[in-house]
Amino acid sequence: MKEFALVFRNSENQDVKPSPEQMQEVLTNWMNWMAGIAAQNKLVDRGNRLSMSESKTVKPGNVVTDGPYTEIKEYINGYTLIRTESIDEAVAIAGQCPILTIGGSVEVRKVVASDDNS
Amino acid sequence: MLKLEKWWHLMTTANSNSELLPHIFRKEYAKMTAVLCRHFGLQHIEIAEDIVSDTFLKATEVWAIHGLPENPVAWLHTVAKNKAKDYFKRIAVFETQVKKNIKPDEIANEQVFEFSDQNIFDSQLAMIFVVCNSTNPTEAQICLALQILCGFSVEEIANAFLAKPETIKKRLQRARNHLRNDNFQIKSLSKTEIEFRLDTVLKTLYLLFNEGYFSKTNNQLIRQELCSEAARLTLILTENTLTNTPQVNALLALMCFQSSRLEARTNDNGEAVLFDEQDRNLWNKTLIEKGNYYLINACKGNEVSKYHLEASIAYWHTTPTDQNKWQHxxxxxxxxxxxxxxxxxxxxxxxxxxxxxxxxxxxxxxxxxxxxxxxxxxxxxxxxxxxxxxxxxxxxxxxxxxxxxxxxxxxxxxxxxxxxxxxxxx
Incomplete structure (x- = not known):
């Protein structure tokens, strides 16, 4: 079994304002998806969601800017750690992530273990 | 104390006269061992167990000939007390006449002790925490609890764990050795010790309850017995200020809700009745109300344990119709x-x-x-x-x-x- 980080990205879209009902549905789907991973005993860590409102980017020379992003309006909004046999399996799990239905994407990254020589 | 006994009778629906001997023995084994153990000291747990076993043996002989006494439990208590006294007499003779170098504190001096409700209650609470001792691995603690607190046989424990009896036997032996060498004082329970050990205690009681509720046996009496034993021990925890935590209440709520359906889950032939086909008139309403009561108690504080979640699920199962029931x-x-x-x-x-x-x-x-x-x-x-x-x-x-x-x-x-x-x- 290998561990993979699923990194969730979303882009800011001022034009789309989901209704409370739609947001409720996304939340429900999200919880079902997460619990579905846990039900296969493949969830290592739920991880964290990263705040948009309280975020800064620090650059050399005491340059501090608001927000997590630079040119593109895409931002990382969280991550979760899972445990699967292969990256393909991790990709299959990521493919069910509800963030894909609201314009986001999931990056699948293997966690490099300390004894990893590959 | 009256409350506890009364409520417990609700759990065990069987009429006491129709109870089989092992049924009474199992109930009394834990209580009597706890009281005797508290009296003799933990390192002499085998003496306590021997006295209780001897008492049961005598009961089997006498009752087989003369029939059940009017109050079997009181009979057992009296005989055990007399056997304990005899034991002390023998020890006194041994120590003064045979053994010259007496170690005065090794065995508690003869004191008056009673199988009073209060003493049984206190002893059992203390015993629960003795058994769930972190010197033993969790698995072993659970086995010990089943044996000492609930009077289970090795065979029954093996069934509960889907393990071989020899494995359980060895595990119990090791655990008992650790327990005997442990300096844990059975008489005083500190707040820290209680907090430290409560999780293990709850896990043990939870598993015990599940063993009854999901038991492989279709003997309804045994299942009720296991469930009510677990509920009885959990109830003891709610009766003490230090152990009356939200988690304990959540666990007890879970047990009440689940137990409320015990009758309805099995038909007259001992076959399982699926949830949707259960006769809801057979659901025990008193237990459902008790469950609600403990679930409300469990919500004092911000803690959401797995017992809270399971109790809430069980709560939803007891509500017959609600549109969003399954979503919840x-x-x-x-x-x-x-x-x-x-x-x-x-x-x-x-x-x-x-x-x-x-x-x-x-x-x-x-x-x-x-x-x-x-x-x-x-x-x-x-x-x-x-x-x-x-x-x-x-x-x-x-x-x-x-x-x-x-x-x-x-x-x-x-x-x-x-x-x-x-x-x-x-």
Whole structure:
């Protein structure tokens, strides 16, 4: 079994304002998806969601800017750690992530273990 | 104390005169051992157990000839007390006449002790915490609890753990050695010790209850016995200020809700009755109310333990009709599986998922679980496929029958197959 980080990205879209009902549905789907991973005993860590409102980017020379992003309006909004046999399996799990239905994407990254020589 | 006894009688519906001997023995074993152990000191637990066993032996001989005494429990207490006195007399003779170098503190001096309600209560509370001692691994603690607190035989414990009796025997032996060498004082329970050990205690009681509730035996009396034993021990925890925590109340609420359906879960032939087919008039309303009471108590504070989640699920099961019932249950299972993975929770969650989203959507969720060595897994797949593909459903049910050791479960599954075949012929 290998561990993979699923990194969730979303882009800011001022034009789309989901209704409370739609947001409720996304939340429900999200919880079902997460619990579905846990039900296969493949969830290592739920991880964290990263705040948009309280975020800064620090650059050399005491340059501090608001927000997590630079040119593109895409931002990382969280991550979760899972445990699967292969990256393909991790990709299959990521493919069910509800963030894909609201314009986001999931990056699948293997966690490099300390004894990893590959 | 009266409250505890009264309530406990509600749990054990059987009339005391019709109770089988082992039934009384199991109940009394734990109580009497606890009191004697508290009196003799923990390092002499075997002496306490011997006295209790001798008492039962005498009871079997005398009662077989003379019939049951009017008050069997009082009879047992009196005999045990006399046997304890005899033991002290023998020890006194041994120490003064045979053994010259007396170690005065090794065995407690003879003191007056009573099997009073209060003494039984205090001793049992203390004993619960003695047994759930972190010097032993959790598995061993659970075995010990079953033996010492509940009077289970090695065989019964082995069944509960799906292990070989020899394995359990060895485990108990090791655990007892550790226990004997431990300096834990049975008489005083500090706040820190209680806080430190409560989790293990609750886990043990939870597993004990489940052993009764999901038991492989279709002997209704034994199942009730196990469930009420677990509830009785949990109730003891709620009666003490230090142990009356939200988690304890949540666990007790769970036990009440589940127990309320014990009658309805089995028909007159000892076969399991599925939830949807249960006669709701058989649900014990007093226990449901008790469950509500403890669940409300459990909500004092911000803690949400797995017992809170399971109690809430059980609560929803006792409410007959609510449009969003299964949605609530699914959400709770979602939280529960994130708290702790277990194959059973994973499968129950999938069942709830099917109730909300339908069988077609639940089938891939179920197949992902990959729990090929569980009979219940194939039962679940059979259930989900019943509306979709009868042949697949039947082959899953057949696999479930192959895997299960429970006679009741085999019967229920065979019935389901017969129903599907009949439906297919029409």
């Amino acid at each position: 249950i699914l959400q709770l299972y979602n939280q529960l599986i994130l708290t702790e993975y277990s194959p059973i929770i994973a499968m129950n969650r999938t069942f709830a998922y099917a109730k909300v989203y339908g069988h077609n959507k639940a089938i891939p969720e179920a197949e992902k679980l990959n729990l090929a060595d569980h009979s219940y897994y194939y039962g679940l797949l059979g259930y989900l496929y019943a509306d979709v593909n009868i042949d697949t459903a039947i082959s899953h049910y057949e696999q479930a029958i192959k895997l299960t050791k429970s006679k009741t479960e085999k019967q229920t599954l065979a019935k389901e197959i017969a129903r599907l075949i009949e439906q297919n012929c029409r």
